[in-house]
Amino acid sequence: MSTQNIDPAASGARNKDMSDKGNKPKDTHSVSKRLQQELMSLMMSGETGVSAFPDGDNLFKWVGTLQGAEGTVYEGLKYKLTLDFPSSYPYTAPVVKFDTPIFHPNVDTNGNICLDILKEEWSALYTVKTILISIRSLLGEPNNNSPLNTHAAELWENQVAYKKLLLEKYKKDVTDKESS
Amino acid sequence: MASRVTSDSPNSDASGSASQDHEKEDSKNFECNICLDTARDAVVSMCGHLFCWPCLHQWLETRPTRQVCPVCKAGISKDKVIPLYGRGSTDQQDPREKLPPRPPGQRAEPENTGPFPGFGFGDGGFQMSFGIGAFPFTFFASTFNFGNDGRPAPPQAGSPQHADEQFLSQVFLFMAVFFIIWLMLA
Numbered sequence: 524m525s526t527q528n529i530d531p532a533a534s535g536a537r538n539k540d541m542s543d544k545g546n547k548p549k550d551t552h553s554v555s556k557r558l559q560q561e562l563m564s565l566m567m568s569g570e571t572g573v574s575a576f577p578d579g580d581n582l583f584k585w586v587g588t589l590q591g592a593e594g595t596v597y598e599g600l601k602y603k604l605t606l607d608f609p610s611s612y613p614y615t616a617p618v619v620k621f622d623t624p625i626f627h628p629n630v631d632t633n634g635n636i637c638l639d640i641l642k643e644e645w646s647a648l649y650t651v652k653t654i655l656i657s658i659r660s661l662l663g664e665p666n667n668n669s670p671l672n673t674h675a676a677e678l679w680e681n682q683v684a685y686k687k688l689l690l691e692k693y694k695k696d697v698t699d700k701e702s703s
Numbered sequence: 704m705a706s707r708v709t710s711d712s713p714n715s716d717a718s719g720s721a722s723q724d725h726e727k728e729d730s731k732n733f734e735c736n737i738c739l740d741t742a743r744d745a746v747v748s749m750c751g752h753l754f755c756w757p758c759l760h761q762w763l764e765t766r767p768t769r770q771v772c773p774v775c776k777a778g779i780s781k782d783k784v785i786p787l788y789g790r791g792s793t794d795q796q797d798p799r800e801k802l803p804p805r806p807p808g809q810r811a812e813p814e815n816t817g818p819f820p821g822f823g824f825g826d827g828g829f830q831m832s833f834g835i836g837a838f839p840f841t842f843f844a845s846t847f848n849f850g851n852d853g854r855p856a857p858p859q860a861g862s863p864q865h866a867d868e869q870f871l872s873q874v875f876l877f878m879a880v881f882f883i884i885w886l887m888l889a
Contacts, residue, residue: 553738556738556740557738557739557740560738560739560740561739564739611765613737614761614762614765615765646771646773646774646776647736647737647758647762647773648736648737648773648774650739
């Protein structure tokens, strides 16, 4: 009861202060510590096909690269991704997007990825390394049942035509831009 | 040390670098699956996965509706984890009892959309006196129809509507008397 008798304006201001505090990372130290651990283990592991590094001084924003796995249509192609870590990481998933345009059934034109482990199946156990490995294997094994790019999903059956279009698009979006 | 030599790692060999690797492997075995650091206030789930209690607690708090083990997605709960007490630890308190300080609750004030801004902040006594004062007033006003407020004229005496209204007004009068008595007794 006593809390209701205070001036509503004053209490509003106080609540704002409190919610500001609540939104702030309670313990950014532990988040950056975990990200540093991940960086260490990623650099030590020498995982083939994937790499990632913080973007500048900001430990909460990483740039990852992955190379298409051998034996898939993406073999030999290289893609850049951005990983944005929320202050609640690793309890909530980072926002992972393709920076390089990619023609894939589960990636839209803005680079958003539809992958269950980045959404409802996220677990605090997943790391940058496992995310990138998962995305790399998603390239070779798309989920064509819930596509973001229906054209790619329909074309997937015809791997020869898919690879032709994929290479055309990659050349247009990546190779030509790099050389120009 | 002996345990390291007899380690069942398939790629174990006798070189010095391998034993260093084992040392690292050994400490990795006791890393929390969430913070990736050596587990403190360690607890183990029924499915056998090791966590710091603060880390696991926060994981469970983050998704209260879907409490699963971060490693194997088996169902877990606060009551079904086992605290681990090593020989070195002097603190024998159950780690589950020392909760990490929880984030403060956020209480938003209700929106003031009604015609009386700040009305809801009055204490109980104010609201009660309002009820006693206002109710009979509106009751008298409606019963004896003070003033011409633009409502249709009452029906003719003897018509069925008139009888109905008489009955209704008696019901309301009874309710009002009952309510006032109840308020006085309460």
